[in-house]
Amino acid sequence: MALLSKLQKHLDDRLIRSTAVQHGKTLALRGTFKQRDGSSKRMRVSLDLPAENDQLIHAESRASEFWAEYQRLGYLPNPMPWVVKVTPLSSAKTLTVTCAIGQLQAAFFRGKEGNAQQRRSWARIADVLQHLKPVGNAEVTTDLLVAVAEQCSDPQTRGRQDACKQFKRLAKLVGLKELERFDSIRGDYKPKQRSSFDESLLIELIDGLRDDGQYGWLTAALVVYGTRPAETWSLIPKDNGTAFAVNLPKGKSPHPKYPLALPQELVSRWRLLEVDRRWSFDLGSYDSEYAKYLGNQWCRWVQVRAKRIEGLAGLQLMDLRHAWGIRSIHADLDPRKAAKSMGHSIEMHFRTYNSTYDELDAERAAAALTKRQQQMQQ
Secondary structure, three states, X not given: OHHHHHHHHHHHHOOOOOEEEXXXXXXXXXXXXXXXXXXXXXXXXXXXXXXXXXXXXXXXXXXXXXXXXXXXXXXXXXXXOOOOOOOOOOOOOOOEHHHHHHHHHHHHXXXXXXXXXXXXXXXXXXXXXXXXXXXXXXXXXXXXXXXXXXXXXXXXXXXXXXXXXXXXXXXXXXXXXXXXXXXXXXXXXXXXOOOOOOHHHHHHHHHHHOOOOOOHHHHXXXXXXXXXHHHHHHOEEOXXXXXXXXXXXXXXOOEEEOOEOOOOHHHHHOOOOOOXXXXXXXXXXXXXXXXXXXHHHHHHHHHHHHOOOOOOOOOOHHHHHHHHHHHHHHOOOOHHHHHHHHOOOHHHHHHHHHHHHHXXXXXXXXXXXXXXXXXXXX
């Protein structure tokens, strides 16, 4: 049964010494567990979940939660931790890194539905926590977590930022002290600026691929409306120069937004009112995993065609969104309206496009100065 094999892999990866089994219509863990009286007993521990594929994420969470509590107590918990809230860890007990990660996973999913977006969020966290796997059996301490963060990443990089953020999160959950040490090694990190591509080359690219039945419309719409690539699958253009789309800001719930077409003449040139895409979603049907899968295919498709035009090598889908942001500045679109159209805050907008605003201000100041000098000479 695929469900049991996947759950067993989760148990093995986290050193949970038990076997995933199905008992009747429910999932359980089978193993030898210590009892409160000090004896050991071979038995099944029910996870109180039906043996159905959509329960995998809940089963993994409960298995990790059970094992962390079992390790903390030293005997079989009764009732199980998902029935009542787990009491805080006693500082007198030794907690391993692996068990701490299990508690973090259990806390992350507690009270949540475990949908695709949440699973992907946890997958990103788990990817960072993989750096702790070699020390999984060691006692979790601030010293250890800081040392691993410094060893697995370079200062002032995204990797160091992520390690400090997630290791600190783990340390805080299990009640460790001196959390400021993570901040002291984090360092300043500035994301790499995206490349700017010639607008005429982007138009040449879209003119050549618009009629493709899979990704032609999507790529053209992304250029004109500046949505995030994943949002473009929800985009519904209107004939008044606006559109509807589902806003997918990182770390926040999806909600509607209304992107602006820029420039509007490209809507008719590229027939954007004739929506043509292989998949779409609305506020209630977004599947982040499938969107990611399709997005990767779409990106590779665009990159192959962009290489054929000199000056577009290395083009990414997010570069097309970035081009809209720069275009909005040169079109003198109000920054607040541009930020709303792109679906991020005004602070994020200025932070991302500050250099473009500065450059344009300098160009306009120079043009005004030249015009004034010419008038004085007449």
